Amino acid sequence: xxxxxxxxxxxxxxxxxxxxxxxxxxxxxxxxxxxxxxxxxxxxxxxxxxxxxxxxxxxxxxxxxxxxxxxxxxxxxxxxxxxxxxxxxxxxxxxxxxxxxxxxxxxxxxxxxxxxxxxxxxxxxxxxxxxxxxxxxxxxxxxxxxxxxxxxxxxxxxxxxxxxxxxxxxxxxxxxxxxxxxxxxxxxxxxxxxxxxxxxxxxxxxxxxxxxxxxxxxxxxxxxxxxxxxxxxxxxxxxxxxxxxxxxxxxxxxxxxxxxxxxxxxxxxxxxxxxxxxxxxxxxxxxxxxxxxxxxxxxxxxxxxxxxxxxxxxxxxxxxxxxxxxxxxxxxxxxxxxxxxxxxxxxxxxxxxxxxxxxxxxxxxxxxxxxxxxxxxxxxxxxxxxxxxxxxxxxxxxxxxxxxxxxxxxxxxxxxxxxxxxxxxxxxxxxxxxxxxxxxxxxxxxxxxxxxxxxxxxxxxxxxxxxxxxxxxxxxxxxxxxxxxxxxxxxxxxxxxxxxxxxxxxxxxxxxxxxxxxxxxxxxxxxxxxxxxxxxxxxxxxxxxxxxxxxxxxxxxxxxxxxxxxxxxxxxxxxxxxxxxxxxxxxxxxxxxxxxxx
Numbered sequence: 088x089x090x091x092x093x094x095x096x097x098x099x100x101x102x103x104x105x106x107x108x109x110x111x112x113x114x115x116x117x118x119x120x121x122x123x124x125x126x127x128x129x130x131x132x133x134x135x136x137x138x139x140x141x142x143x144x145x146x147x148x149x150x151x152x153x154x155x156x157x158x159x160x161x162x163x164x165x166x167x168x169x170x171x172x173x174x175x176x177x178x179x180x181x182x183x184x185x186x187x188x189x190x191x192x193x194x195x196x197x198x199x200x201x202x203x204x205x206x207x208x209x210x211x212x213x214x215x216x217x218x219x220x221x222x223x224x225x226x227x228x229x230x231x232x233x234x235x236x237x238x239x240x241x242x243x244x245x246x247x248x249x250x251x252x253x254x255x256x257x258x259x260x261x262x263x264x265x266x267x268x269x270x271x272x273x274x275x276x277x278x279x280x281x282x283x284x285x286x287x288x289x290x291x292x293x294x295x296x297x298x299x300x301x302x303x304x305x306x307x308x309x310x311x312x313x314x315x316x317x318x319x320x321x322x323x324x325x326x327x328x329x330x331x332x333x334x335x336x337x338x339x340x341x342x343x344x345x346x347x348x349x350x351x352x353x354x355x356x357x358x359x360x361x362x363x364x365x366x367x368x369x370x371x372x373x374x375x376x377x378x379x380x381x382x383x384x385x386x387x388x389x390x391x392x393x394x395x396x397x398x399x400x401x402x403x404x405x406x407x408x409x410x411x412x413x414x415x416x417x418x419x420x421x422x423x424x425x426x427x428x429x430x431x432x433x434x435x436x437x438x439x440x441x442x443x444x445x446x447x448x449x450x451x452x453x454x455x456x457x458x459x460x461x462x463x464x465x466x467x468x469x470x471x472x473x474x475x476x477x478x479x480x481x482x483x484x485x486x487x488x489x490x491x492x493x494x495x496x497x498x499x500x501x502x503x504x505x506x507x508x509x510x511x512x513x514x515x516x517x518x519x520x521x522x523x524x525x526x527x528x529x530x531x532x533x534x535x536x537x538x539x540x541x542x543x544x545x546x547x548x549x550x551x552x553x554x555x556x557x558x559x560x561x562x563x564x565x566x567x568x569x570x571x572x573x574x575x576x577x578x579x580x581x582x583x584x585x586x587x588x589x590x591x592x593x594x595x596x597x598x599x600x601x602x603x604x605x606x607x608x609x610x611x612x613x614x615x616x617x618x619x620x621x622x623x624x625x626x627x628x629x630x631x632x633x634x635x636x637x638x639x640x641x642x643x644x645x646x647x648x649x650x651x652x653x654x655x656x657x658x659x660x661x662x663x664x665x666x667x668x669x670x671x672x673x674x675x676x677x678x679x680x681x682x683x684x685x
Contacts, residue, residue, distance in 0.1 A: 108133060147223070154219030161217045165203075165226055169195050172230045180242040182249055182356045190338045191241070195233070198330035202229065202323050210319060225320060228299055232284065232324045233331055240280025240332040244339045245356060247272040252353050254537045256497050259351065261633065262525035262553035265344040268351075271538070273336060280332040284325060291321065348520045350499060354452070426481040426490060428469040428671070442472040443637050443669035448503035450486065450493055460501075463489050467503070473636075473667035476660065478680060480673075487673045488532070491639040494671070495529035496520045507637060525553040525586070528635035532642040532673075535622045541610045542593065545629065549589040556586075587634055595632035600624065603654050619646040627655060631662045638663070640672040644679070652676075656683055 111133060118125040154161045173192040177183065203226065207213060213221040248255065251272060258268040291297055292314075296304075299320055303313035345352055448467040451460040463486035471477045479487050492498040494505060507527065537544065548554065587595070597607050603624050614622060623646050630638060638659070644652045656679065663670050674680060 104137070150223070151219050154217065154223075155215070158215070158217040161219045161222055164219075164223065165199075166196075168223075168226060168230055169199055172234050176234055176237045176241060179238040180245050180359065182242075182245040182358055184245075184339075184342050184356050187342075190342075191237070191335055194331050194334040194338065195230075195237075198233075198327050198334065199226065199229065201330070202327045206319070206323050224299075225323075228320050229324055229327055232287075233328045236280040236284055236328045237331045237335060238280075239283070240276045241335050241339070243279040244272065244276035244336045247276060248339065248343045248351070249353050249356050249358075252351060253531070253533055255351050256492075257531070257535065257537065258548065259349065259497060260495055260524055260529040260531075261548040262521055262551045263349075263548065264521045264552065265340065265346060265349045265351075267551050268349075269340060269344075273340070276336050277332055281329060284328050288321060288325065291317075297321070345499070348496065348499070350497065350520065426464050426467055426479065426485055426487065428467075428471075428477050428479050430471065430475055430477045442470050442475075442506075444470045444504075444506040445494070446504045446506075448490075448493065448505065449501040450489060450498070451501050465502075471637075471669040471671060473669055474664050476663055476670040476672060476683060478674065478683075479671055488641050491529055491641050491671065491673065494637070495527050495639055496523045497529060521551075521553040522556065525551075525556075526635050527637040527639065528630045528633060529639045530627055530630045530641060530643040532645055534619045534646075535614050535617075535626055537614055540613055541596075541625050541629070544614075545589055545592050545596070548633075549586075549592060554586045587632065592629065592632045596625070596628045599628040599631060599658055602658060603628070603651055620648070620651070623647060624651070624655065627659075631658065634662075634666055634668075636668060638668050638670045640670065640674075642673050642675070644674070645676075652679065653682065 111129065115126040115129060118129070150160060150164055170192065173188060173195050177188050177191050203222070206225065207216050207222060211221055255268045255272070297317050300313045300317040303316060304310060342355055343352060344350065446468050449465040451462045454461050467490065469477070479490060481487050489498060493500045507523070596610070600607065600609065605621065605624060609617065609621055609625065617625070623643060627643050640659070644655050647655065659670060660683070662668060
């Protein structure tokens with residue numbers, strides 16, 4: 088090798104660069120043989136590295152020359168760098184939302200702008216302050232390190248909200264607001280994005296020499312001076328990365344929640360389509376060059392039209408997925424849901440409280456890819472008095488679970504009124520949804536899968552802000568009066584009592600679990616270690632122990648054997664009668680319906 092113009096540098100030719108690609112060919116072969124699907128991004132990355140750095144070397148020299156006299160040149164180029172960084176950050180997430188790029192671009196502009204003003208106006212202070220020889224390389228280092236943490240935290244928060252929606256809604260159903268329900272996911276997402284940088288800062292100088300310091304040493308700078316420049320850039324990277332991470336996680340929360348109602352809106356997030364690998368792309372290209380087709384591969388002349396039966400099946404599938412919080416599948420069929428709410432047991436005690444009433448309730452969802460809305464159910468009206476248990480029935484996919492989620496304030500409704508005592512919930516007329524959910528308990532049919540133990544969960548939900556307010560508890564005196572017949576809230580009397588404390592909840596829960604053939608030590612097990620039936624019983628026990636005004640049971644005993652199921656039924660009936668709870672119960676168990684009627 089020969090020396091370049093700088094006698095301290097060894098000249099690197101294009102031949103040496105190409106030779107360095109040889110080991111990566113082996114990596115691609117291993118990826119193909121093991122079906123890792125890494126060959127496509129690796130090949131694209133190699134080409135982009137070569138092309139982008141070649142272009143960068145060609146344009147930086149004139150930018151350095153013009154930028155010393157014209158600050159606009161430096162601003163335009165740095166904005167271009169921020170623009171590309173934002174674009175690459177949003178492309179790496181598994182989910183996305185409308186206008187996500189512009190939100191993330193804004194977080195980068197704000198944080199990079201603040202860091203640039205501090206770095207070049209206070210610390211380095213080059214002459215002029217926009218000197219491209221300092222601004223462009225340092226901001227390049229800044230953005231190059233920020234993109235990793237930003238991408239990781241953005242993907243972690245989006246994935247957590249969508250795939251851990253059951254955890255968030257469980258906390259919401261026990262009276263949490265959006266910040267309380269997402270506090271763990273927020274912390275984990277921020278830590279996920281910040282951890283690579285923290286590891287790098289912990290190991291810098293011990294295991295590796297960072298790029299900026301290496302470049303300055305190769306350029307002939309004093310080692311200590313190069314080290315100080317590296318210290319400065321690392322501190323600035325840490326500040327900028329943390330700022331971008333926190334801001335973009337807040338953005339995701341703002342998009343994923345209806346903050347006026349503290350309601351999770353996973354329907355605002357869409358799953359990104361998986362990119363095809365390089366080998367699959369090449370295979371498609373070869374196939375397109377030889378377009379022979381077997382007779383049975385020819386397109387159907389009927390096009391994409393579906394029969395009525397196919398549309399009904401697709402509609403049922405879509406609604407079933409809606410009940411399970413999964414993403415919608417595209418459908419062109421619509422059909423009204425058929426729901427029936429019938430009282431199974433009448434209250435034997437009158438309570439000084441108005442009943443739980445629903446009037447002309449409507450709910451629908453937007454059909455993906457169109458402006459049309461598909462009706463799940465409409466014109467649903469019923470009344471359940473305190474102490475009564477009512478059955479919610481209907482065909483599969485009619486929206487039974489969706490109905491209970493609407494009643495609990497976990498899903499928006501399109502029209503109608505919901506009365507709980509003197510409290511009214513409408514599409515626009517009710518704002519304190521945390522207080523509503525504090526006294527309206529939704530018990531899901533799915534196994535609880537959250538970190539920690541049931542005792543940890545009790546400790547968490549009894550610390551929510553809504554649990555520090557007095558609760559409206561029905562008292563067994565007087566006549567039951569329709570809320571709609573009351574002119575004002577004062578015409579219906581409630582006893583203002585504080586919510587049960589953590590010790591009271593646990594004491595009641597332990598008593599119920601002993602009646603239901605469970606060990607008290609089960610409360611100290613991780614939720615993941617409990618069986619489906621055990622987790623169901625504990626969740627029902629916690630719901631009863633929290634003493635809500637309305638209890639919504641969504642097939643909440645489906646995993647229990649007959650003997651335990653009967654014991655749970657008796658306990659629910661006893662608590663409904665004792666505390667004046669209005670109970671709505673979804674069940675497909677005919678024997679259970681007959682037992683509860685008796």
